Amino acid sequence: MKRLTLKDIAKALNLSAPTISKALSDSYEINKETKEKIIAYAHEHNYQYNALARSLKTGKTNIIGVIVSTISNSFFSQILEGIEESSLFQKYNIIIMQSRESPAVEKKCIDILYSKGVDGILISPVSDSANLSYLQQLHNGNCPIVIFDRINNNLQTFKIGIDNKKAAQKATQELIDRNYSKILHITGVANGVTNERLLGFQEALKQNNIAFDDKKLLRCDLSQIQIVEEQILNKLEELKNDNKSPDAIFTATDLLTNRTIGLLAQQKIKIPSEIALIGFSNTNYAFSFNPPLTCISQPATRIGKLAFEKMIHILEFRLKKREIVYETIELDAAITIRESI
Amino acid sequence: MKRLTLKDIAKALNLSAPTISKALSDSYEINKETKEKIIAYAHEHNYQYNALARSLKTGKTNIIGVIVSTISNSFFSQILEGIEESSLFQKYNIIIMQSRESPAVEKKCIDILYSKGVDGILISPVSDSANLSYLQQLHNGNCPIVIFDRINNNLQTFKIGIDNKKAAQKATQELIDRNYSKILHITGVANGVTNERLLGFQEALKQNNIAFDDKKLLRCDLSQIQIVEEQILNKLEELKNDNKSPDAIFTATDLLTNRTIGLLAQQKIKIPSEIALIGFSNTNYAFSFNPPLTCISQPATRIGKLAFEKMIHILEFRLKKREIVYETIELDAAITIRESI
DNA sequence: CTGTTAGCGCTTTCAG
DNA sequence: CTGAAAGCGCTAACAG
Numbered sequence: 001m002k003r004l005t006l007k008d009i010a011k012a013l014n015l016s017a018p019t020i021s022k023a024l025s026d027s028y029e030i031n032k033e034t035k036e037k038i039i040a041y042a043h044e045h046n047y048q049y050n051a052l053a054r055s056l057k058t059g060k061t062n063i064i065g066v067i068v069s070t071i072s073n074s075f076f077s078q079i080l081e082g083i084e085e086s087s088l089f090q091k092y093n094i095i096i097m098q099s100r101e102s103p104a105v106e107k108k109c110i111d112i113l114y115s116k117g118v119d120g121i122l123i124s125p126v127s128d129s130a131n132l133s134y135l136q137q138l139h140n141g142n143c144p145i146v147i148f149d150r151i152n153n154n155l156q157t158f159k160i161g162i163d164n165k166k167a168a169q170k171a172t173q174e175l176i177d178r179n180y181s182k183i184l185h186i187t188g189v190a191n192g193v194t195n196e197r198l199l200g201f202q203e204a205l206k207q208n209n210i211a212f213d214d215k216k217l218l219r220c221d222l223s224q225i226q227i228v229e230e231q232i233l234n235k236l237e238e239l240k241n242d243n244k245s246p247d248a249i250f251t252a253t254d255l256l257t258n259r260t261i262g263l264l265a266q267q268k269i270k271i272p273s274e275i276a277l278i279g280f281s282n283t284n285y286a287f288s289f290n291p292p293l294t295c296i297s298q299p300a301t302r303i304g305k306l307a308f309e310k311m312i313h314i315l316e317f318r319l320k321k322r323e324i325v326y327e328t329i330e331l332d333a334a335i336t337i338r339e340s341i
Numbered sequence: 342m343k344r345l346t347l348k349d350i351a352k353a354l355n356l357s358a359p360t361i362s363k364a365l366s367d368s369y370e371i372n373k374e375t376k377e378k379i380i381a382y383a384h385e386h387n388y389q390y391n392a393l394a395r396s397l398k399t400g401k402t403n404i405i406g407v408i409v410s411t412i413s414n415s416f417f418s419q420i421l422e423g424i425e426e427s428s429l430f431q432k433y434n435i436i437i438m439q440s441r442e443s444p445a446v447e448k449k450c451i452d453i454l455y456s457k458g459v460d461g462i463l464i465s466p467v468s469d470s471a472n473l474s475y476l477q478q479l480h481n482g483n484c485p486i487v488i489f490d491r492i493n494n495n496l497q498t499f500k501i502g503i504d505n506k507k508a509a510q511k512a513t514q515e516l517i518d519r520n521y522s523k524i525l526h527i528t529g530v531a532n533g534v535t536n537e538r539l540l541g542f543q544e545a546l547k548q549n550n551i552a553f554d555d556k557k558l559l560r561c562d563l564s565q566i567q568i569v570e571e572q573i574l575n576k577l578e579e580l581k582n583d584n585k586s587p588d589a590i591f592t593a594t595d596l597l598t599n600r601t602i603g604l605l606a607q608q609k610i611k612i613p614s615e616i617a618l619i620g621f622s623n624t625n626y627a628f629s630f631n632p633p634l635t636c637i638s639q640p641a642t643r644i645g646k647l648a649f650e651k652m653i654h655i656l657e658f659r660l661k662k663r664e665i666v667y668e669t670i671e672l673d674a675a676i677t678i679r680e681s682i
Numbered sequence: 683c684t685g686t687t688a689g690c691g692c693t694t695t696c697a698g
Numbered sequence: 699c700t701g702a703a704a705g706c707g708c709t710a711a712c713a714g
């Protein structure tokens with residue numbers, strides 16, 4: 001069972017390859033009957049065009065590359081779901097790659113995607129990425145880039161994410177409104193997104209005349225999941241010994257939120273009576289937590305869809321040589337109030 | 342910034358395209374100095390080979406297509422993670438597609454992947470897939486197939502999944518050992534995987550001389566998530582009215598398990614004192630549930646890795662024209678005992 | 683309406 | 699050791 005080509009069909013029907021090609025793309029140039037005959041034959045023999053050859057000729061692959069740090073992170077997998085859905089709709093396909101928070105791996109991903117001839121790349125860049133200027137270069141060339149999630153950089157293109165500072169401020173204010181004031185903020189080591197969230201946290205404190213105490217800030221090394229819990233427990237211990245135990249915790253990422261809730265349960269610390277908890281979380285299961293978790297969730301699927309749409313926008317406008325006005329879109333994250341605060 | 346080609350490099354260095362090609366693939370045919378000069382030039386100008394052209398010529402894309410029903414399902418996203426990791430290691434890339442439980446969409450995915458010239462396809466087929474014979478045909482031709490997760494079919498190739506019957510039997514036995522006997526089994530509408538689990542459930546009952554009561558079986562339509570909860574609540578209500586309330590629930594899928602635990606909490610039904618719960622679950626957060634969830638989890642990442650390795654095995658053996666002995670690998674699922682039973 | 687020609691960028695002979 | 703020629707399968711341009 002060798003692969004069927006246009007030439008094969010042409011030979012079988014005593015026609016030429018271009019005629020087959022035109023017929024299958026429903027060109028007006030081809031006689032109706034011939035067309036029908038060709039389509040029938042192609043269908044019957046389950047002809048699948050060779051996308052490689054077509055792309056080589058047309059210079060267009062209809063593939064968009066997507067780079068995230070980790071596929072199995074629920075936030076990203078929801079974004080991917082959104083991208084995939086939009087891409088299907090637009091007759092595009094996506095190649096997904098993982099940068100694993102490493103600039104070197106990220107560079108490799110970009111190169112591979114470029115060599116595959118993707119029409120564009122959607123990327124949530126590694127925090128202190130050395131690749132930003134490279135991305136800008138590609139974007140200015142023939143491979144447009146759209147940034148999502150980690151939009152805190154000065155790339156000149158579309159950027160889709162959420163207003164992290166605002167979201168964090170809202171979460172903190174929610175705690176303060178409920179009379180919590182001794183708030184521990186647990187976050188990751190510096191990167192654009194968590195930095196914004198920290199700023200929002202601090203801003204809310206300031207607005208309410210609560211002094212920021214940097215003992216009440218824990219930065220976990222998220223790349224080492226196995227010791228995150230240790231770090232959290234140590235911090236709680238330390239604060240207790242200093243007589244500075246928090247009455248609430250605000251966690252800045254999915255993983256930290258979900259780990260913390262498990263940890264507090266394990267330590268028999270009652271939520272919210274002993275310590276309240278609010279945090280960023282994009283699992284579908286926050287309502288199944290112990291107790292049901294009050295959390296800030298990002299419109300992940302929508303971020304993915306929007307990012308994809310903006311890519312299509314760029315591709316279309318470049319084709320028509322129309323001017324493109326880039327914008328940074330910061331969506332609002334929603335707070336879902338449940339029982340943990 | 343046009344894309345750099347071999348011809349461009351050849352012109353710049355006063356050589357021919359084939360020479361550049363050979364030098365970059367480190368051919369012994371090329372003089373050491375020439376080679377170094379070429380590599381230096383390519384590197385400096387950030388040459389990326391055109392994978393399209395190469396693949397068209399060599400008939401190999403080094404891309405493996407992967408089809409799952411839903412990317413954002415944590416079980417699948419973990420499998421994808423495993424596949425992606427292995428593929429990176431083997432210099433392969435993957436194109437991920439979603440079949441969304443629809444045979445028609447699945448067919449489309451297969452066709453697209455085939456037209457992209459993927460070297461093989463890894464697939465968790467839609468349950469009552471009409472595409473199985475098509476897959477077999479591709480496999481027998483030039484596009485090998487490896488099945489994962491839903492291995493309950495008679496395709497002649499490698500199949501990687503878990504022993505679902507055994508896992509379900511183990512879970513049920515665990516309940517029975519703890520003196521639960523009025524067990525409600527919540528599962529999806531018939532498909533290979535959940536059918537196996539149902540058989541395991543029934544087998545365990547039989548082994549312990551507990552009669553199977555089909556009132557204690559609920560089949561939910563998983564495609565309509567919004568009404569799953571309703572169905573579960575109705576069933577509980579119905580059993581209660583019949584004076585047949587269960588003392589334990591065994592849920593057959595991730596989604597059902599996680600929804601059920603949230604639901605019971607919401608109904609203030611205490612776990613495990615009023616109703617115990619055990620179920621299949623592959624979230625990373627089962628320990629954060631209310632209460633920490635006793636569950637059966639599948640070695641998802643490993644399934645992904647194994648599936649990929651078997652694909653590589655097929656590709657290598659076909660190349661060397663060596664005989665391939667197919668096997669079906671059924672891994673064991675692990676029970677993690679926590680506090681919900 | 684249909685066919686001929688050419689070329690996308692690469693690699694694989696094979697010749698020199 | 700290097701280069702010339704050919705061809706992967708497709709489509710765009712043009713000829714008839």
